[in-house]
Amino acid sequence: MKRIQIGIIGTGWIGEIRAHTCARHPLVEGLHLAETDEARLRRVAKDTGARTATTDYRELLTRKDVEAVLVATSGSHREAALRALAAGKHVFVEKPFTLLAADAVKAAAACQAAGVVLAVGHSRRRQPTNRKLKAMLQAKELGVPIQAECNLSAGAALGYKPGFWRADRAESPAGGMAGLGVHHVDTLQYLLGPIARVMAMSKRLAAPVDLDDATAILLEFERGPLGFLGTCLVLPKVLYLNVYGTEANVHTEGEGAKFFVQKKGTEEKVSVPMAPVDIIGEELEDFARAVGFPGIIAHGMFTMGHLATSLTEPPQTRRYESIPGARVGLLLAAAAVIATLAVILGLLQLGGGRNSSGVAPPARVDPPARGGTAAAEARNLSAWLRRHSR
Numbered sequence: 001m002k003r004i005q006i007g008i009i010g011t012g013w014i015g016e017i018r019a020h021t022c023a024r025h026p027l028v029e030g031l032h033l034a035e036t037d038e039a040r041l042r043r044v045a046k047d048t049g050a051r052t053a054t055t056d057y058r059e060l061l062t063r064k065d066v067e068a069v070l071v072a073t074s075g076s077h078r079e080a081a082l083r084a085l086a087a088g089k090h091v092f093v094e095k096p097f098t099l100l101a102a103d104a105v106k107a108a109a110a111c112q113a114a115g116v117v118l119a120v121g122h123s124r125r126r127q128p129t130n131r132k133l134k135a136m137l138q139a140k141e142l143g144v145p146i147q148a149e150c151n152l153s154a155g156a157a158l159g160y161k162p163g164f165w166r167a168d169r170a171e172s173p174a175g176g177m178a179g180l181g182v183h184h185v186d187t188l189q190y191l192l193g194p195i196a197r198v199m200a201m202s203k204r205l206a207a208p209v210d211l212d213d214a215t216a217i218l219l220e221f222e223r224g225p226l227g228f229l230g231t232c233l234v235l236p237k238v239l240y241l242n243v244y245g246t247e248a249n250v251h252t253e254g255e256g257a258k259f260f261v262q263k264k265g266t267e268e269k270v271s272v273p274m275a276p277v278d279i280i281g282e283e284l285e286d287f288a289r290a291v292g293f294p295g296i297i298a299h300g301m302f303t304m305g306h307l308a309t310s311l312t313e314p315p316q317t318r319r320y321e322s323i324p325g326a327r328v329g330l331l332l333a334a335a336a337v338i339a340t341l342a343v344i345l346g347l348l349q350l351g352g353g354r355n356s357s358g359v360a361p362p363a364r365v366d367p368p369a370r371g372g373t374a375a376a377e378a379r380n381l382s383a384w385l386r387r388h389s390r
């Protein structure tokens with residue numbers, strides 16, 4: 001198996017975890033770090049035995065021996081990801097992929113043009129509970145899937161100070177969606193397929209900074225089931241994802257550790273033991289393997305597990321309405337990707353009337369047309385974006 005040299009841009013919370021995973025992984029021949037915080041850079045470089053370390057990631061991108069780059073910066077990954085792509089590197093970018101659909105389309109087009117691998121870090125779908133649930137759905141053990149319910153919330157915003165990147169509305173649109181809820185959006189689509197329609201409300205109730213801290217979303221999957229997703233930034237941690245079907249209900253919680261099945265005709269939830277999985281290590285391994293065989297990815301025969309986005313298909317888009325006092329959003333349309341990865345991408349400002357309470361009514365907007373050739377799908381998506389952008 002081919003070994004590769006990897007660069008990491010941003011060695012904060014998740015970047016440091018990724019750096020340690022790379023340092024001990026047999027497919028990684030050498031590690032190179034870029035981090036603007038010099039003290040942190042030196043410490044992580046020492047702890048991981050990195051070959052090079054720089055405070056300017058553009059320097060890292062000039063290195064010919066670095067084939068692949070992990071972008072784990074705070075805030076938007078756009079600039080670093082696009083520069084890495086322009087430098088011909090394979091790119092792994094932390095979620096959220098981008099915050100604007102247009103940026104995602106641009107990044108996807110850049111990857112396609114450069115013939116490089118693009119992967120998005122949605123590690124949570126790899127948790128053992130989600131895999132077990134997927135297997136049960138495939139084996140029809142839940143009967144007809146009817147409803148999904150999930151919530152990923154935490155209390156971090158109670159401690160946010162103005163100036164912190166996560167406290168910036170531009171970086172955290174719809175409050176917890178970019179940091180937390182996006183994980184469930186990905187996992188739900190891994191389990192139940194593309195989301196066709198969404199209605200959402202998002203508002204600020206308790207955060208000390210100007211940020212939405214409560215978001216509630218209703219979903220409709222293309223295949224029929226309905227769903228609810230909640231994400232809040234001012235609560236003691238909440239993490240569960242449940243799917244209910246005509247034959248059984250499945251409840252999952254505890255970061256992939258706890259799995260319960262309630263079969264038709266009983267009220268008892270039976271616990272099923274789960275073996276832990278190194279989801280971060282696996283994700284890296286898939287990325288490293290994909291980099292070793294980019295031609296296979298390009299032909300769609302190997303899909304990097306569920307991580308690699310197909311760069312030949314337009315990505316999902318999201319629509320969001322911003323109204324003083326209340327926000328009503330619409331999240332639309334996941335276009336299929338080779339690896340079935342669906343990513344929350346863009347915030348598109350929508351117009352909309354108000355009712356007497358001053359809250360805009362949720363509108364129904366049909367998703368962009370699907371199917372046909374990749375080029376036809378891309379044309380449909382661009383036309384859809386033009387129609388619905390303001």
Ligand SMILES: NC(=O)c1ccc[n+]([C@@H]2O[C@H](COP(=O)([O-])OP(=O)(O)OC[C@H]3O[C@@H](n4cnc5c(N)ncnc54)[C@H](O)[C@@H]3O)[C@@H](O)[C@H]2O)c1
Nearest residue numbers: 010011012013014015034035036037072073074094095096
């Ligand atoms: N997959 C997951 O489960 C997971 C978990 C946590 C965070 N994340 C994502 O990872 C990203 C980073 O989150 P975090 O919590 O690690 O943030 P963080 O603030 O702890 O770390 C970000 C680091 O990037 C550095 N940085 C910022 N701009 C830079 C630049 N131009 N060049 C080099 N370094 C730069 C900062 O100094 C900081 O050390 C976010 O997008 C977040 O959503 C994903």
